[in-house]
Amino acid sequence: MGRRVLIVDDHAGFRRGAARALAAEGWSVVGEAEDGEAGLRAAESCDPDVVLLDVGLPDVSGIEVSRQLHERAPELAVVVISTHEREDYGELALASGARGFLSKLDLSGKALEALVDN
């Protein structure tokens, strides 16, 4: 069984695509959530190794969710993702305790592994 991943993103089309791509690379998609609150709950219930976290969630910023996840479980690997390529996202993500930032267009199992294992 591959690594366990939780996808937190409000766009169902993206969640579907991401889940298929990661599954094809051997990842195990253990949960999906469409907003920050649901994401925090799923992180506790699904026991993921990695959380993929979109910046632009409808209820609360993904950066804030990342900060809260880091407080609750510092060992949990969080990767912040977005289609917006703002230069400061990487910095904000790291400051929140995440492992890093990935553009959704660059997302793949390998890219995720590279970030998480560093």
Next chain:
Amino acid sequence: MAERIEQQVARAVGSAADAGDAYGRALEAIAVALGWRVAAAWEDGGDPPELRCTALWAAPGVDEDFLELTRSIALAADEGLPGAVWSSGQAHWIADAARDERLPRRAAAAAAGLHAAVGFPVRSERGVVAVIEGFATAAREPDPGLLERLEVVGAQLGQLIERRRAERSGDAALRRHRATLEASLDCVITMDHLGAVVEFNPAAERTFGYAGEEAVGREMAELIVPPDLRERHRAGLRRFLEGGDPTLLDRRIEIEAVRRDGSRFPVELTITRIDVPGEPVFTGHLRDITERLRVERELRESRARLVHASDQARRQVERNLHDGAQQQLVGVAMTLEAAGATLERDPPGARRLLDEAAAELREAIAALRELARGIHPAVLTEGGLDPALRGLVARSALPARIEAVPAARFPATVEAVAYFVVAEGMTNAARHASGAAVVVIAVREDGGSLVVEVRDDGPGGARADGGGLRGLDDRVAALGGRFAVESPAGAGTLLRAEIPCA
């Protein structure tokens, strides 16, 4: 004798009300002085020249037939005694008019017992302007000395009458000036060098609340200049009178004025120094521009709203693209990658992923088309209002029907605004008019305008200043049209836009 006639003529003309009256009075003065029974003035009143009697004086008892003939006859420019004087420019003496074959009125003169006849020209700078003739009862031989003096009297009379005419036309100019002031929609206020009002026209009375007679004589600053600006006004006047450069003269400025009740309002003001001898006199033309400034402010606000709405629309498009098609396309890309990754080890699985990617791609395309239609529907560009509105009706959440729509094409901006009036009206009806059974759309061309009506039978009570309707109002107004919302409670809502087609 000539001096006496001259004095009498001058006095007679001086007391006359107009040129016709001046002749009448002059004729009497000359006739009485020279013992004439009849005196007449002849002037050219036709084209070709035709002499007619324009003033007539007769001693009591003169035969009425002769007078009537004199009043009614028209003489050619060289006919009869007046014609001889007119055409030669010289005085003439006829010893016995009753026997002179050249005179058309000789029989009447004979019947009236009139014999000696004298005619002389009235001259001004314009040349001979009239002929004066006189008849006496006795036949008299010509008196060259008297003829000469009468020519002098004619020149004097001509000048007097011209001067009188000029004075009268001066009076007329003054009357015209007054009438202009009174009819003016602008306030016209004239001020002397001391700053006192000398003229205050009816528009000023209406605007400021003072009667002309109470304004005249008072300091203008105290009447119409707001208290905090008065000292500046007085200092400016003093500075100008001491030889300083005029800062306000002959310029159009916008400033505040104050009414009798103390209320302040914006005015456009032009002050001109009037060209009269003596101390300077200034005339101010003022116009209340409250309404103009209100319209300008509304225009500015409406433009700002249009720009804001346009920015907001762009942001909305960006959001829709980001949240809709873009996310779906990213998902499709990832699904295709997944299909690629599993192609060799799990061909049926890869095939399933490809089918799913294709279906999701079609969804993304449909979302993009919907978005594009919201920005500017292609069917409107290609086919005009008819197919575009039919498309709206087909997709409407509420039952809708088109009562009228022209097949003709209109300028693209007109079609776009008409389309969005209908689209917004239908969206509003679907969103707010709960209970509405049907939306009816009518678009008609009427006198160079496109009239668009969207009517629903919902509960009414729509507000014209709500965001969407205000935006429509701005868009219609930007094309010089009119937009109205009628939405009485319980009686449905009617949106009506009149959009000029030119």
